[in-house]
Amino acid sequence: MKNIEILIEALLFVKTEPFPKKKLAELLKVDEEAVDQAILSLKKNLNGRGVRLIENAESVMLGAAPEASGLVEAILKEELNKDLGRAGLETVSIILYKSPVLKSEIDFIRGVNSQFILRNLLIRGLIERIPNPKGRGNLYQPTFDLLRFLGVENVKALPSYQSVETALKNFQSAGKMETDEDETGSEQNTA
């Protein structure tokens, strides 16, 4: 096990929240590729262990293995509310299988304005808003909390990920519903 991997594991253990890979590279004074490689190796080494690596495109964090979920819940005595209504489930599914995704794309698929439900999911910390590098509107992506609640280490571990992702990716060509602008608010959570 290489030194940089040890350091990353230790940092993630101490920090207890999602850590941007970019920031890891800065702190460790290595390039992002080296970080990616170390993370890949760490992930492999954690496979089948009591601690797992959760990741999205930008960040990584550590979490307790889902196999221990029941026991951990018993000692933490914490209650999670994982109930989502049908609208919430649909919206979250689109965001999980097609992230990052625009509000207009979500509206297009669901045929309704998803403003309220997006705000609700943002407040619950299940999705987050990121700026769209290509232009107007915000992009939405799943949070680490959502991945953790689902018990998956990344979106690729979701059921039928490949086929659903492909189906959702292909529709882009068909044009979007030019709905109203995104009105869930424009503040960024840079926390």
Place this chain on the structure above:
Amino acid sequence: MKNIEILIEALLFVKTEPFPKKKLAELLKVDEEAVDQAILSLKKNLNGRGVRLIENAESVMLGAAPEASGLVEAILKEELNKDLGRAGLETVSIILYKSPVLKSEIDFIRGVNSQFILRNLLIRGLIERIPNPKGRGNLYQPTFDLLRFLGVENVKALPSYQSVETALKNFQSAGKMETDEDETGSEQNTA
């Protein structure tokens, strides 16, 4: 790696203080010898990794590898100095104008989850958490240090205090009546 070892690793991961081995045996419904063996194996497996097993006669816990202590210090220090950004300013301003305030209320006003930013504000001694006398969740309020830093004697001396407080209060009571339409259920797990 045996199942019991995975479970112990996961339990120690979420428990941020020493865990009595006796208690582990109870939780896992195995005898103490089995726990000892699993711990021995876990210790071996963690050797040379970023997270290590620390133990005394009765208890065990996980800790970051000593090799990483310099870096860990660095990120903890950085936490105290980094720019808290717009999210930080917004959250602090809500806590100032509406203290004491629940996390769920802050989230509802901001339209995003404030979990991580609240942690940062707590670590830096800008806000503090007090138990909610009326029920679940914690209440947040500004620290005396923050008020002194801002040069105000109490929150009521903040600019436009009265009108902002009223606006926030009105928004909240209006929101409560409307929640059925957007399928909320936004019970929060506190930071």
Place this chain on the structure above:
Amino acid sequence: MESAYRVKTGSFEGPMELLLSLIEKRKLFINEISIAEVTNDYLSYIKNLGEFSLSRTANFIMVAATLILIKSRSLLPELKLTEEEEAGIDNLEERLTLYRIVRDASVKIKELLAGPTIWERPFVRNRQIVFSPDPKFTITNISAAIASVVNNLPKKEAPLPKVVVKKVISIEEMIESITKRIEEGLKTSFKKLSGHSDKIKSKEEKVYIIVGFLAMLELVKQGIVLVEQHNNFEDISIKTNHLQLTTDPSSRDYLLRGRPTTNN
């Protein structure tokens, strides 16, 4: 009876959900023919949308527009549609397919949520807290921040977005034009009517269905007018915020009889 119906209608949040359920109830595949078959069910559903907010009603009406085109063409195959109208039809089929994929995925997501969690390490800091203010936390900045927070609070009832209103209103014109086109088609091609796919039906039945369909279009138009009114006169009372199409029992009865009775 009335309230029982409301419970049923309240269960659909959006047009895709409703449309898909109508198609699946008849065990049909998603294609133009099956969409045409459930159009009347769909339209009679939105006629009873009384319990929904205006924005939801608008969503249902917008999809109704495309359904009307599909249905019109299934009744009168010689009806020429514009390129844009054709595109709208293809689009709806695609959206419906996508929606079904998402809905099926959401069932699995629900199962996962009910299953195990990956727990995070709780946040605890046993360190001595050292007051470390951000130099940007000044009275000026804080007062600007709270002003922007108050400013960004979502308005209690967001008015219908202009784009949506414009679309809904243009649907009214669309319905008018399609009505005209169908009526003309009826006159000029009465002979052809019995000639296409729906072989089971007699000419008279066919005309009856079309007339029923046209009457249904009238009802949809009334809903559109309400959307328009609501937007011009913001403070119309709560009651009229909702789509209130005629509930004249005789007209409903008429429409019900006008519905095609294909069994698949």
